[in-house]
Amino acid sequence: MLTDYHTHPERVPKGLVGHWKAHQEHFVGSMRTYVARARELGIGELGFSEHIYRLTLAPGAVPWEAERTGQGDIGGYVEAVEQVKAESAAEGAPVIRLSMEVDIVPSTVSILQEALRLYPFDYFLGSVHRIPDVADGIGAEEAYRAYYGAIRWAVGSGLFHSIAHPDRIHRKLDPISPRRLEGMMAETAAAMGAAGVCMELSANGVRRGLVGIDPNQEFVRLCFEHGVGITFGSDAHKLDDLGVGISELRDLAWETGYREVATFERGRRIDRPLLEPEREPDADAEAVAAGV
Numbered sequence: 001m002l003t004d005y006h007t008h009p010e011r012v013p014k015g016l017v018g019h020w021k022a023h024q025e026h027f028v029g030s031m032r033t034y035v036a037r038a039r040e041l042g043i044g045e046l047g048f049s050e051h052i053y054r055l056t057l058a059p060g061a062v063p064w065e066a067e068r069t070g071q072g073d074i075g076g077y078v079e080a081v082e083q084v085k086a087e088s089a090a091e092g093a094p095v096i097r098l099s100m101e102v103d104i105v106p107s108t109v110s111i112l113q114e115a116l117r118l119y120p121f122d123y124f125l126g127s128v129h130r131i132p133d134v135a136d137g138i139g140a141e142e143a144y145r146a147y148y149g150a151i152r153w154a155v156g157s158g159l160f161h162s163i164a165h166p167d168r169i170h171r172k173l174d175p176i177s178p179r180r181l182e183g184m185m186a187e188t189a190a191a192m193g194a195a196g197v198c199m200e201l202s203a204n205g206v207r208r209g210l211v212g213i214d215p216n217q218e219f220v221r222l223c224f225e226h227g228v229g230i231t232f233g234s235d236a237h238k239l240d241d242l243g244v245g246i247s248e249l250r251d252l253a254w255e256t257g258y259r260e261v262a263t264f265e266r267g268r269r270i271d272r273p274l275l276e277p278e279r280e281p282d283a284d285a286e287a288v289a290a291g292v
């Protein structure tokens with residue numbers, strides 16, 4: 001199976017902000033196009049993971065995104081996912097999952113427990129977009145330490161199912177001693193493996209030609225060694241990016257040794273067989289067939 005567990009429906013147009021009832025209609029329209037594209041691409045499970053800070057569930061919970069709150073009514077979002085889920089089930093595929101991408105800060109984490117009771121979420125993605133409580137201008141090594149520390153804190157909270165784009169920081173910072181970096185990554189992979197929290201392989205780096213940095217091959221290898229499961233995410237914010245790069249991520253995962261992808265239903269993890277990469281036609285066999 002291939003999955004895309006990290007997608008954002010198109011943003012609620014400015015004119016609709018404040019008109020809550022219209023949000024559901026907007027989301028349904030956008031999500032239907034995503035579902036149709038996922039079906040064309042053969043994606044078995046598609047997860048919608050809107051940013052928590054855009055939804056009315058958590059106004060101002062992510063301090064640096066406070067102005068963007070209100071770009072999506074939480075009730076309209078959840079209902080829209082339920083609607084396209086039922087429509088997609090009637091068509092046979094893909095399976096639709098309800099999620100949110102949640103910035104790893106204490107104020108969002110405290111909301112998640114309540115959110116789980118209120119809405120039928122299947123999984124949560126935890127993201128570090130900014131490193132909390134760290135002053136500007138710190139060195140790369142401290143920034144890496146704070147970044148991986150934030151991820152381990154999220155893992156310890158027990159509320160996240162997969163860590164979104166965990167390699168994102170690698171494109172932003174200057175290189176540091178590989179030995180120290182590997183130590184931080186190994187400690188993080190060990191914590192994730194012990195807690196059963198997955199790592200997302202994000203296609204963002206694939207689309208920008210950054211594979212090796214993001215996803216960081218060393219971190220992927222360490223996660224495999226520590227038994228960390230994987231999810232895939234295109235992090236599409238528009239239809240054209242949906243599913244793009246997922247098969248390349250699968251190839252990378254396969255080469256590392258992964259044979260399963262994690263899926264989630266109401267928080268319960270189900271590992272599914274990873275769709276095997278298509279093999280290049282055997283050159284020798286072709287030559288024989290051609291009588292060369």
Ligand SMILES: [Zn+2]
Pocket residue numbers: 101127129164165
């Ligand atoms: Zn993100």
Ligand SMILES: [Zn+2]
Pocket residue numbers: 006008101235
């Ligand atoms: Zn995202």
